[in-house]
Amino acid sequence: MTMLSAEPRPRVRHRLLVVATFAVAMAWVEAAVVFYLRRLVDRIEPHQPDPLPIAGDLGGTEVIREAATLVMLLAVGWLAGRTWRARLGFILTAFGAWDIFYYVFLRVMTGWPHSLFDWDVLFLIPLPWWGPVLAPVLIALLMIVGGALLAGNDEHAGPPLWPAGWTIVLSGTGTGLALLVFMTDALRALRHGESIQRLLPHTFNWPLFLAAWGLMMVSIVDLARRYFARR
Numbered sequence: 001m002t003m004l005s006a007e008p009r010p011r012v013r014h015r016l017l018v019v020a021t022f023a024v025a026m027a028w029v030e031a032a033v034v035f036y037l038r039r040l041v042d043r044i045e046p047h048q049p050d051p052l053p054i055a056g057d058l059g060g061t062e063v064i065r066e067a068a069t070l071v072m073l074l075a076v077g078w079l080a081g082r083t084w085r086a087r088l089g090f091i092l093t094a095f096g097a098w099d100i101f102y103y104v105f106l107r108v109m110t111g112w113p114h115s116l117f118d119w120d121v122l123f124l125i126p127l128p129w130w131g132p133v134l135a136p137v138l139i140a141l142l143m144i145v146g147g148a149l150l151a152g153n154d155e156h157a158g159p160p161l162w163p164a165g166w167t168i169v170l171s172g173t174g175t176g177l178a179l180l181v182f183m184t185d186a187l188r189a190l191r192h193g194e195s196i197q198r199l200l201p202h203t204f205n206w207p208l209f210l211a212a213w214g215l216m217m218v219s220i221v222d223l224a225r226r227y228f229a230r231r
Contacts, residue, residue: 011155012086012151012152012154012155015080015081015090015151015154016080016090016093016148016151018080019076019077019080019090019093019094019097020093020094020097022076022094023073023076023093023094023095023096023097023098023101024097024098024101026069026072026073026098027097027098027099027100027101027102027104027105028101028105030069030098030102031102031103031105031106031108031109032105032109033065034102034106035106035109035110037062038110044110044112045112045118046119046120046121047118047119047120047200048200049198049200050197050198062124063124063125066123066124066125067125073091073094073095073098074091076090076091076094077089077090077091077092077093077094078090078091080151081151081153081154082154083153083154083160085150085153085160085161085162086150086151086152086153086154088147088150089146089147089148089149089150089151089152089153090147090151091147092143092144092146092147092150093143093144093147093148093151094147095140095143095147096139096140096141096142096143096144096147097140097144099136099137099139099140099143100137100140100141100144103133103137113133115133116132116133116134116137117132117133117134118132118133119131119132119133119201119204120132120133122135122136122182123182127183127186127187127190127196128183128186128196128197128199129179129182129183129186130182130183130185130186130199130201130204131181131182131204131209132204135178135181135182135204135209138213139178139213139216142213142216142217142220145220145224146219146220146223149161149220149223149224149227150162150223152227156230158230161223161226161227161230162223162226163219163220163222163223163226164219164222167218167219167221167222168219170215170218170219171215171216171217171218171219171220173212173215174211174212174213174214174215174216174217174218175212175216176212177208177209177211177212177215178209178212178213178216180208181204181205181208181209181212184201184205185199185201186199
C-alpha cells in the first residue's frame with residue numbers, strides 16, 4: 001500500500017501574508033458597512049450631538065455584526081496556525097491589520113478621519129468605546145509586531161517563544177487600563193443614569209493611555225528580545 005504524504009504547510013511568512021490580505025479585504029468590507037450605516041443616520045463624522053441615534057433595529061444588528069467580525073478574525077487565525085501560540089499570533093496580526101486599514105479605507109470612502117486625532121466610536125461591546133483614531137492605531141501596531149513574532153512558533157522545533165510571566169502581567173494591566181480609558185465616559189454615564197447612546201466625550205486621558213500602551217509594549221519588547229536571541 002502506498003502511503004500519501006501530506007503536503008507541507010506554507011512557511012509562516014507566506015501564511016502571514018495571506019492572513020494580512022484577508023484582514024485588509026475584511027477592513028474594506030467593514031469600512032463599507034460603516035459608511036452605509038453612517039450615511040443612513042447622517043453621521044459620517046461620529047463626534048457630534050446624538051452620536052448613536054436609534055434607527056429601527058440597526059442598533060442590535062450592529063452589535064451582532066461587531067461580534068461576528070471578532071469571530072471571523074479568530075477563525076482565520078485558528079486556521080493559519082498549528083500551535084495555540086502561533087494561532088494567537090495570527091489572530092493578533094489579523095486584528096491589527098484590519099483595524100489600521102479600516103481607517104485607511106474610511107478615509108478613502110468618506111474623507112474621514114481628517115486626522116489621527118479625530119474622535120471615533122471604537123467599539124460597542126460591552127459599552128461604547130470612545131477615543132481619538134490614533135489610540136487604537138497605536139495598539140494595532142503592537143498587535144501586528146507581537147503577532148508576527150508569535151506566529152513564528154509554527155516553524156521553531158525548540159521551546160516555544162513566549163514572553164516572561166511578569167511581562168505578561170504588566171501587559172495585561174496595560175490592556176485593562178487602556179480599556180478603562182476608552183470606556184471611562186460610558187461608565188460615568190451609567191453611574192449617573194445618563195444615556196450612553198447620547199454620550200459625547202470631549203477629553204481623552206492621553207497620559208494614562210500612553211502609560212497603558214507602554215505597559216502593553218513590555219511583553220512585546222521581551223518577545224522581540226527572545227526572538228533575536230534565539231536566531
